[in-house]
Ligand code: ADE
């Protein structure tokens with residue numbers, strides 16, 4: 001197996017914040033283009049800020065840099081940079097979070113943001129054949145009324161979204177706060193997902209399932225602390241979108257090998273892998289797969305994680321079948337290659 005094997009493995013990315021793909025050089029370029037003052041004006045000093053103690057210390061930088069995004073063209077360029085990179089990593093389809101409350105607080109309209117993102121998604125599909133959809137993320141440490149007014153603002157173009165999510169500072173902001181918001185989103189026809197069990201306890205994962213009726217859990221690392229919850233995730237077929245490099249950089253776990261991924265897979269939980277905020281955490285999706293390989297996961301486990309990601313995506317049955325076929329033919333090619341290597345030995 002070469003390093004590139006994992007970049008050719010057909011997969012879906014289900015946990016990706018588009019603002020978290022803002023590379024430091026693009027942030028500086030946009031700051032200049034849009035005359036936005038940042039405390040850092042060169043790459044060397046900005047790059048020194050990328051050491052994080054925890055989720056909050058990352059969020060402080062992430063929200064600060066978001067201020068450079070001002071126009072639809074900025075959002076289109078950001079999306080195109082990400083989709084080109086993801087396509088090179090074997091991503092066939094990506095479900096992409098964005099944080100409209102922060103952009104609206106920065107004085108932008110929801111249409112400026114969404115028009116740019118959707119334009120990038122259309123061009124990305126034409127250029128690289130990669131499909132994508134948008135998940136509006138609710139920033140859980142802003143007031144619940146702000147979440148409701150964000151839903152008011154997108155109501156006229158809900159068809160441009162596939163789902164609603166819940167992100168930002170977790171501890172102290174339990175899922176229960178957003179039960180009404182998620183009920184309303186469900187009535188608007190949106191799929192539901194939530195970050196839970198990243199820094200917060202396993203009870204937040206249960207709450208997200210019971211009160212928000214989410215269909216996937218983002219991260220869910222701390223689910224592993226509760227054996228009955230692990231059984232429930234497996235029996236109810238709830239996917240986890242796990243992000244190994246993010247969890248190490250934010251000190252959720254000391255090392256990739258400390259993640260409970262092997263035991264969750266063993267218990268029958270549908271684990272998937274994504275990159276979260278790749279510009280901040282030192283790697284895009286194939287780097288996350290490579291980190292797991294280095295930590296001891298077999299190629300077969302990584303192939304089933306990739307298959308899970310396609311199965312857990314919110315695409316229609318026809319697209320899912322097409323992607324699963326690409327995945328399965330990759331697997332057959334790998335197995336044939338291994339057989340002929342053994343035959344030659
Ligand atoms: N927003 C962007 N990345 C996030 C993460 N890893 N956890 C919570 N909120 C986020």
Ligand code: ZN
Nearest residue numbers: 167195218276
């Ligand atoms: Zn995330």
